[in-house]
Amino acid sequence: MKFVDIITSAIANSFRSKLRTGLTVIAIFIGAFTLTITSGIGTGVTSYINSQVSAIGAADVLTVSKTDDAAATESDGPAAYDPEKATTISLGNGSRPGSTIQALTDADLDTIKATSGILGVDPAVQVTPDFIEYDGSGKFELTVNAPATLTTADLAAGAQLDNESATDQLLLPTTYLDALGFSTPESAIGQTVSIGITDFAGTPQQVPATIVGVQNETILGAGAGLNQPLTDRLHDVELAGTPAGAPQSYASATARFDLDASDEEIVAIKADLADQGYASQTVADQIGSFETVINVIIGVLNAFAVIALIAAGFGIINTLLMSVQERTREIGLMKAMGMNGGRVYALFSTEAVFIGFLGSALGALVAVGVGSVISNILATTVFENLPGLQVVQFAPSSIAIIIGVVMLIAFLAGTLPARAAARQNPIDALRYE
Amino acid sequence: MTVPVLSAQNIGKSYGSGANRFDALKGVSVDIRAGESVAIVGKSGSGKSTLMHLLALLDDPDSGALLVEGTDAKKLKGKEVNRLRNQDFGFVFQQFFLTANASVLENVVLPLKIAGVSPKARRARGMKALEQLELADKAKNKAMNLSGGQKQRAVIARALVNNPKVIFADEPTGNLDTATGAVVEDILFSLNKDKGITLIIVTHDIDLAARCDRQIFIRDGIEDVTRSPEAISKPEGARA
Incomplete structure (x- = not known):
């Protein structure tokens, strides 16, 4: 057959x-x-x-923060005060309002940067702009999506943020388009908006920024993305008028390592940081x-x-x-x-x-x-x-x-x-x- | 002296074992020559069907030897046995064994399908066989819609489709009325005479047996040599 x-x-x-x-x-x-x-x-x-x-876009980034004070968890009472230790901050900079966390100081950043395998480190600064305005069409509240620089955005139009660029770039969520008077995502690209922000002394200031991309809404926060130069500029405005010598502190920092690093090498870097008292997570760890x-x-x-x-x-x-x-x-x-x-x-x-x-x-x-x-x-x-x-x-x-x-x-x-x-x-x- | 197509040499066959052992055949020798028609006659349980199964290579004898054109069947490989059964033998059964809801043509070409013949050639040869048996107009009908006589003619067409050398017929008229049975008998004997196909008929019908060139009487597993054609006409006891 x-x-x-x-x-x-x-x-x-x-x-x-x-x-x-x-x-x-x-x-x-x-x-x-x-x-x-x-x-x-x-x-x-x-x-x-x-x-x-x-995950691919952020594969070479570690989010580094200070490990919780070991003494506080191991003994019953509070840890003895150590003036050499980092500042603690209670509000802003990403912490839960009213809570106390160990913050990173500039000295910590230098230590992290010196860790073998780490190519560079940026403090995670959080800026709180007041509003966004385009072409006099009205002021709208602006929320900032802090991790935007770490990830590759799901774009509706335009390009990704460029942290190496000298220009102040903004990535706008699709939800802002109507309010700001853009009919299509494409029409927003390349336009300049002004961001309102209040400085340390309480004076309102305005900073111009260019829209480079329009981003679809995400589960990671619906705010606008700012590139590093824009973030730095807004941060500078916010700090204008700060008394000299006031120490800077950050809730966390982003450390970059070699994109080609193997899993073993990443584990080694993390272990090295942990020994020095820093907790670190790759984006993959967070999504994992x-x-x-x-x-x-x-x-x-x-x-x-x-x-x-x-x-x-x-x-x-x-x-x-x-x-x-x-x-x-x-x-x-x-x-x-x-x-x-x-x-x-x-x-x-x-x-x-x-x-x-x-x-x-x-x-x-x-x-x-x-x-x-x-x-x-x-x-x-x-x-x-x-x-x-x-x-x-x-x-x-x-x-x-x-x-x-x-x-x-x-x-x-x-x-x-x-x-x-x-x-x-x-x-x-x-x-x- | 030509070599017999099939030659059984003192073959025996038993079923079961121990107390249940039943000797169906106790040593029978038969030579079947090409072109002859042979009737294997006996009561039910006499071993006549077992003899036919052994001759048709459907079963292996426990003792004795079966020669196919001079070659011991035991020495034949499974593949050759299958080829023999497929191409050289044709089977006609009392119960027809037609696949009820397949068409008549599909039933008839089954041996060709097994042999691996192409669908086109299968159809042509199947129709030719059906024409021979005047069933061509029923080719597309389902087998279950045929009358008894038509069914048996379809079975004969199936047996013929591979141009066999030997046709084994097990009670070919057993399920048919006298008139239809006579037609089927005529077809079988004309195949024997016109085409030289060797015919081996297993039956207890003495009239059918009498039409064959030769009769082999089987009784209780052995050949009953005392029986003669004259004895058939005055059988002892009741006969179906």
Whole structure:
């Protein structure tokens, strides 16, 4: 029997008992549907996180802060005062209002910079501008997204912030466009806006800045991004009038290391910093914990889908065993007519694989349809504030893998009945009534 | 002296073991020559079907030897046995063994499909076989919609489609009424005479057996040499 004939016969055979095949296909369908949906959610969420955070763009950055005072946690009472130790600050600079944290001083920055593997360090300064105004169209509150310089933004138009540039650059969220009187993201690019900020003495000042890009809303904070020169300039304005000699302190600093550093080298740098009393995290560390949670959830859902598929596998065994029983005489006849056991085996396992294919292809197809519809509905309702989030996304490769895996499970399930069929003795089979 | 197509030499076959052991055949020797028609006659349980199965290489004898054109069947590889059964033998069964919801043509070309013949050639040869048996107009009908006689003619077409050297017929008229049975008998004997196909018929119908060139009587697993054609006409006991 030719290969093509085996396939066509197997397909024809599986349609002979439509109800039985149909029920088995439904069982496989449920498993494949669930697997496709969960893998789609995995793909969707992961790609969203990646587009939001662009881990690649910030792979060479460590966020460094001072480790909490060890003495305070190890003994019952407060630590003894050490005038040499860094200043503590309570408000602003990124700390929880009213709380006390160990701050970084300029001396700390020098220590961090001297650590081997660290190429440069910038203090994380937080500026609090009062408003933004364009072309006299009114003043609007401006929130600043501090980590904007660390990440690669998801752009609606324009370019990324350039920290090396001499110009003062601004990355505007899409939500500001209407208020400032821009009709499209493109029309905002290259325009100069003025940022209002109050100096130390309480005098309002204005600083011009150029819009280089328009950013889609993100989960990391909806504020505008400022490049380093603009941040520095605003910071200088804020500090204008500060009494001389007042010490500078920062809640955290960003340290850059070699982009090509291996994981071991990064671990070594972090350990080195930890020894000196600094806590440090790469962007990957920060995202990592988030992704772990999502992966666990998806893993659990996949486990349920696999359980459904295993149950479906027994359905295939049952279907085919009944089919073998029903076709005993036919198998006997084919063997009497010179069909060898291997071909009989191939015929029945092909039937199993076909049933698996039918169930998984239908399941995947319906999952893609339903998933896309649900995803679109969610994107305009529940996740309206997260533009660009398509919760369910489908990668052709993962769908192909799911169909392949289901067909493999079906083949394994078909092994038992196919062997039973291949071993039939033509005489016994023909006598069978 | 030509080599017999099939030659059974003192073959025996038993089923089961211990107390349940049943000797179906206890040593039978038969020579089948090319072109002859042979009836294997006996009551049910006499071992006549077992003998046919052994001759058709559907089963292996426990004792004795079976020669296919002079070659011991034991020395044939599985592949050659399958080729023999597929191309040199044709089978006609009392219960037809047609796949009920497949078309008549599909049923008839099954041996060709197993042999790996291309679909186009399969169709042509299948239609030719059906024309021979005047069933061409039923080619697309489902097998279950045929009458008994048409079913048996479809089975004969299936047996013929590979141009076999030997046709094994197990009670070919057992499920047919007398008139239809006679038509089927005529077809089988005309194939034997016109095409020189060797015919081996297993039956307990003495009239059918009498039409064959030669009769082999089997009783309790051995050949009953005391039976003669005359004895058939006055059988002892009731006969179906």
